[in-house]
Amino acid sequence: GENVEQHPSTLSVQEGDSAVIKCTYSDSASNYFPWYKQELGKGPQLIIDIRSNVGEKKDQRIAVTLNKTAKHFSLHITETQPEDSAVYFCAASGGAGSYQLTFGKGTKLSVIP
């Protein structure tokens, strides 16, 4: 089955700096890669996703890049703000005809004012 590794597990940045979270996946047939943000006391919420026919996608201050050859994808947050503090999960799906999402273990991002 699919295996998703996520790094780092914790990340602290100064407000205004950029944050980068990286994930690798094992199944070369996977074709859908979402990122979820989980705020304290809430369920995860989709913030951005990318499909395998696209190399990069942006939405305001967040972007995701995908390198299918190396089987890794990354989340980039620019001009970080305190409200970006949360746990972020990457995920992958679509390998071997499966629609199930396999999640990484999460990254706790702290933005220091």
Place this chain on the structure above:
Amino acid sequence: DADVTQTPRNRITKTGKRIMLECSQTKGHDRMYWYRQDPGLGLRLIYYSFDVKDINKGEISDGYSVSRQAQAKFSLSLESAIPNQTALYFCATSVGGANVLTFGAGSRLTVL
């Protein structure tokens, strides 16, 4: 009102007790899921259902069972709870063919 509602939000129980966590949704989605979240382990799939007559085991189904009572309702049961089932449980929904999950707010279960 929330699109995906989980009850109870918090539950403390004792080893050996039967526990049911309930999930209802107003999104009209056909697919429903139960995930378990443990610190440092991320989200792991317990069971999923693509429609009322379809139930599938996920990665960690041992010790759990589910019931899809209607398109909008999906419950998770622990027949005999044990301490290592202490965790945060999430229900999620999606529409067929799309993998975008909508999560509930979670049910925190503590088994003493």
